[in-house]
Amino acid sequence: MNIKIALFAGLADRIGASSLDFAYPQPELQQVTATQLKEALAAAYPAASTLIDASFVAVNQEYAAGDAVITEHDEVALIPPVSGGENAAEDGESQAEGDLYVITEEPISAEEVSRKVITPAHGASLAFIGTTREWTEGRRTVHLEYEAYVPMALAKLRQIGAELGEKWPGTRCAISHRIGRVGLAEISVVIAVSAPHRDSCYEASRYAIERLKQIVPIWKKEIWEDGSEWKGHGLGPWNPSVPGTYSSVR
Structure with a gap:
């Protein structure tokens, strides 16, 4: 076989x-x-x-x-432990569900992602913006390189949105993630969340960030001045098959 x-x-x-x-x-x-x-x-x-x-x-x-x-x-x-469909468009993006979930090689606009979740029915919105940090544990990062299993990554981003809707009804979520080379201070990921009230918005945003690290097959390679290394999941034993619970990621 x-x-x-x-x-x-x-x-x-x-x-x-x-x-x-x-x-x-x-x-x-x-x-x-x-x-x-x-x-x-x-x-x-x-x-x-x-x-x-x-x-x-x-x-x-x-x-x-x-x-x-x-x-x-x-x-x-x-x-392998993650950092953190084949719908690749000709402009270098992979997208789904009305562009709420995007994986792209192009720069990400936090304002554009945030606009996707703002609605008259909601009184609160948040955007988590992940950027490339220059220094980590005494080593200088030159840039990062991201790789994704794109079809499965998009499916898992949609799953996160569905989980938010179940745990905090009415919540709206949009996530855009870069792949390829991401320079210093450039945006690698934006997770935008809106909700009727601020408490649920804060909780849903934190949940989405931690679930992305847990289940979405995207990997980060740190490029230093003197070498490089793939970085996997850093929050303890990695088990993406475990259902997400807010208490486990607080």
Whole structure:
């Protein structure tokens, strides 16, 4: 059985390819589990085994449990810890749902993203703006590079918007995220939220930021004067399959 697997960020660097046509070592099998696939990949690529073990398998653009069944007809990706559809338009943007959720290689306007959520029915709006910081733990960053599994990233951004609507009814959300090179003080992400009242607006904005870091397959590479490194999730054990709860991210 041959399984085509998309790879990203540090995992692609470690293995030396952005995708694999992986021949599962038991060719007579017609299906395997996500756990079995990771074990076979770790055995085939021992230098990347630690990162493979920390990664999640995505099947058809959804995070898969260890016992999830995979066939050679599925769209499979191996998702390393994240930082943080194929709808790429000719102008370099990928967008969905009336442009509420955008992944783009172009500069982002915070004002433009904020305008998407402002409505006469709401009395509060907030915009979280993430920018490239020059100094981190004594090392000078020259610029950042972002990579995304674009179709799944857009689906997860839409999921965040749906979760906000369930937890804080009436909330409106728009998220734009850069990919590619992002220079110092340039905007990498804008998360705009509006709500009828300020309390729910503050809470929903914080929730959206933390969920983006938890479940959206976007990776950040820090480029320093003397080297570079892919940065993954930095908030403890990474498990994107866990449902989001506000109490867990406060």
